[in-house]
Amino acid sequence: AHSVRLLVPESLARHAADIRAAIPGTLGRLDPELERHLTVETLRSRNGQRLFGYNSGSAYPHSAYGPGDDRSLVRDPVLVVVPNGSKILTDDTYTAFATQGAVVFPEPDDVLNAIAADKNGLRTYVTAVRPVGQAAAQELRxxxxxxxxxxxxLIAALAVLLVTGLGVCFIHSSRNAQAIFVQHISGWRFSATHRSILAVEGVLAAFLAWWVPIRTWQQNQELEEFTSQGIPAPFPPVRITAWDSGAITGLVVIEVCSVLLALAAFHRRIVKEGATET
Known part of the structure; x- marks a missing residue:
């Protein structure tokens, strides 16, 4: 008996006609007679408004948002307001929306009373629907x-990396103990004596430091290929945060320092033992 109201923000006013034409498909399968006489009243809403969507947005990812963004508030929303109690939305459409977590009941007793009355076999469908609070708790867990x-x-990978580095230092020092002692008493510097190990360690440190930035650049390049062809981005741009940079720096520092300390300790022991034997 009443028209459907379409609220379009001023920033999207030029798309109002296209949005209005898509409303029958948005509302699901309509009765042909009802669709023929469906009236849509288009209204303007102010820019910059936000609407709580009862949804974190995880079920409907959008490339404009990052994985850490709060998508429960919809910015500049386009609203399709259906008259309460109308037959515009069929029972099947309600069921489709409910199974996608898209129907909100402000009063839980409305649902409980409907289940008790068991009208239209509602009990069968409600058992497959999770409350918003329960879904949020599960997502948090x-x-x-x-x-x-x-x-x-991360801890396991760091432990493996440290054990491997210490093992390499131990094997290198044990196999080249005599050469290390001779080079030491001949005045060789520490860096010159262990240049092979330090070179490998430098390559590994560079790999650890640049692996994440390079992968980030590659993924953003893939994203640009989609956008350059006019294809909607399948994922948001990848960004390196301060936490990421701190974790990378800490990992490189711990790995390099542990190897240098282990190598210095083995070097000092070889020199000490060699001097004692001499």
């Missing part, structure tokens, strides 16, 4: 578990 797994993997 998954994020925390994923973070803990990443931290564990």
């Amino acid at each position: 998954d994020s925390v578990n994923g973070f803990r797994l990443h931290v564990f993997n």
Whole structure:
């Protein structure tokens, strides 16, 4: 009995006709007679407004947002307002929206009472729908578990890297103990005596320092290929944050310092033992 209201922000006013033409498809499968007589009232809304969407946005990713952005607030929203109690949205359409987490009931008793009455087999569909709070709690648990797994993997990788570096230093010092002692008493510098190990360590440090920036650049280049062809970006631009830079720097410093300290300790022991034997 009432028209559908379309609220378009002023910044998108030039697209109002296209948005209005897409409303029947947005509302799902409509009755042909109803679609023929469907009236849409287009109204303007101010720019810069935000609307709480009851959704973090994780189910509907958009390239304009980064993975860490809060997408629960929709900026400059386009709203399609359906009259309450109308037959514009069919039961199947309601079910489709509900299974996508897109239907909000401000009063939980409305749902509970409908289940108790069991009209139109509602009980069957409600069992497959999760409340917003429960879904958010599950998402938080998954994020925390994923973070803990990443931290564990980082610690394990760092431990393997350190053990490998110490092992290489030990093998190098043991196999070249005599040459190291002779070069030391001949006045060779520490860097000249262990130039092979230090060169390998420099290459490894450069690899650790530049791996993430290079991968970031490659992914952004792939993104530019999509956008240059007019294809919507499948993922947001990758950015290196201060935390990323700090983690990379810390990893390189720990790895280099541990190898240098281990190499210096083995070098000092070889010189000391050689001097004692002499």
